[in-house]
Amino acid sequence: MAAPNGPGYPDSYYVATAQGIVDRPALDEELTADVCVIGGGFTGLSAALTLAELGVDVIVLEAERVGFGASGRCGGLVGTGQRKDVLEMEEAFGLERSRQFWDFAEQAKQEIRDRVARHAIPCDLQKGQLIGVHKRGYLGWAEALVDALTGRYDYPFCRALSAEETREYVATEDFLEGLYDPEAMVLHPLNYALGIARAAEEAGVRIFENSRVRSYTESDPAVVRTDKGSVTASHVVLGCNGYLGNLEPRTAGKIMPINNFMIATEPLGEERALELVKGRFGIHDTRFVVNYFRLSEDFRLLFGGGENYRPGFPRDIAGFVRPYMLKVLPQLRGVKIDYAWGGTLSVTVSRLPHVGRLEPNVWYAQGYSGHGIPTANFAGKIVGEAISGVDNRFDAFASLPSTTFPGGTTLRYPGMVLAMLYYGLKDRL
Numbered sequence: 001m002a003a004p005n006g007p008g009y010p011d012s013y014y015v016a017t018a019q020g021i022v023d024r025p026a027l028d029e030e031l032t033a034d035v036c037v038i039g040g041g042f043t044g045l046s047a048a049l050t051l052a053e054l055g056v057d058v059i060v061l062e063a064e065r066v067g068f069g070a071s072g073r074c075g076g077l078v079g080t081g082q083r084k085d086v087l088e089m090e091e092a093f094g095l096e097r098s099r100q101f102w103d104f105a106e107q108a109k110q111e112i113r114d115r116v117a118r119h120a121i122p123c124d125l126q127k128g129q130l131i132g133v134h135k136r137g138y139l140g141w142a143e144a145l146v147d148a149l150t151g152r153y154d155y156p157f158c159r160a161l162s163a164e165e166t167r168e169y170v171a172t173e174d175f176l177e178g179l180y181d182p183e184a185m186v187l188h189p190l191n192y193a194l195g196i197a198r199a200a201e202e203a204g205v206r207i208f209e210n211s212r213v214r215s216y217t218e219s220d221p222a223v224v225r226t227d228k229g230s231v232t233a234s235h236v237v238l239g240c241n242g243y244l245g246n247l248e249p250r251t252a253g254k255i256m257p258i259n260n261f262m263i264a265t266e267p268l269g270e271e272r273a274l275e276l277v278k279g280r281f282g283i284h285d286t287r288f289v290v291n292y293f294r295l296s297e298d299f300r301l302l303f304g305g306g307e308n309y310r311p312g313f314p315r316d317i318a319g320f321v322r323p324y325m326l327k328v329l330p331q332l333r334g335v336k337i338d339y340a341w342g343g344t345l346s347v348t349v350s351r352l353p354h355v356g357r358l359e360p361n362v363w364y365a366q367g368y369s370g371h372g373i374p375t376a377n378f379a380g381k382i383v384g385e386a387i388s389g390v391d392n393r394f395d396a397f398a399s400l401p402s403t404t405f406p407g408g409t410t411l412r413y414p415g416m417v418l419a420m421l422y423y424g425l426k427d428r429l
């Protein structure tokens, strides 16, 4: 259903509380720019803003609306570190490289804080995140992580929590232990995307909505075509992530689009809401198919849980997500669900981002595997900086190993469904 507050957007809590939706024109002429960015989510907008701040002439082409994709629909949790925690990163890459990626992740968080402050983005940025340990096999993980972060990463802020201490943060029996990170954050993701878009335009970026890119040439300059116009540009940036479709087969096989779902309850009232969750911080658990939740500014519970792996969403998204919420917070039985929506993200085999160059002038960043708020913002920034030649952090990301999903774009779904069933079973054991 189209949202009354913004035609072309889904009917989500975020759209209902959006600040700064403006209608932008569709491309209907032949233009030139230094860089053409495809996709108006965090990746594309961040790349565009970075480039414009460096004096580069940028056009963004968005198939639907700014923040239409995962960026305007997601949980809003801005996690610390990479999608793999430092214990996994050390095992995969050794301490030195793990520390390098930890530092990048800290820079990613700082970039969000800086942009919110610099551009006065009204995205309700709050501090704090609790991770709830859901199964006995993970007992001790929080303490090991806190020790590693304090001892090897100069990050003394996290606290490992017993079950009782965890319940001081969230009134759930579902968590056996917890980890509290006061420096992680949450935000209103659509308002953040809209704020970045406004900042980019103020810096000179031209953004076109309802302008789906149909093709681009492998040439220098490249010609990027929509149904009614084209942009001739020295560089192209692909920021389409889970919505890439068939636009670029060379990167499509490296990611798996996954649909994830959210609900927003009716306003619970401040007192009742704070009895459930003792603040405006974010929460997620250690399940492979993760549950995540937080209180909104008007004291609703925003809850995300459940996934599917095929094109199309369940007909009754509220009915699909509600059992996940009730498993964690059975106190909410009977509560009304005011909004239910889904979005598409993309995951990689390694759960680390897939960033690189297809041609000297064609750049891409995708596959943030559920950790895209900090990572997509950062990836967009480092792609922009690499195009301008002012920084080379891009090279470290581009050198991360990337694996094609078995079966490529046609046969990856059956394999993925089997893998997810396996991990879902592991979650329950």
Ligand SMILES: Cc1cc2nc3c(=O)[nH]c(=O)nc-3n(C[C@H](O)[C@H](O)[C@H](O)COP(=O)(O)OP(=O)(O)OC[C@H]3O[C@@H](n4cnc5c(N)ncnc54)[C@H](O)[C@@H]3O)c2cc1C
Binding pocket: 038, 039, 040, 041, 042, 043, 044, 061, 062, 063, 064, 065, 066, 067, 068, 069, 070, 071, 072, 073, 074, 075, 076, 077, 078, 079, 211, 212, 213, 214, 239, 240, 241, 242, 243, 244, 245, 247, 259, 260, 261, 262, 292, 304, 342, 343, 344, 345, 346, 365, 366, 368, 369, 370, 371, 372, 373, 374, 376
């Ligand atoms: C329900 C849900 C919850 C999530 N929760 C969290 C969370 O709490 N924390 C977190 O860190 N991450 C979370 N994520 C992941 C995060 O939202 C994404 O990783 C991130 O937003 C990706 O940004 P992006 O710009 O790369 O992609 P998107 O925001 O998906 O943007 C891609 C854009 O490209 C456009 N596009 C596609 N093809 C074309 C074309 N041919 N021409 C023009 N435009 C095109 C699309 O319309 C879309 O607007 C969640 C994702 C979902 C779906």
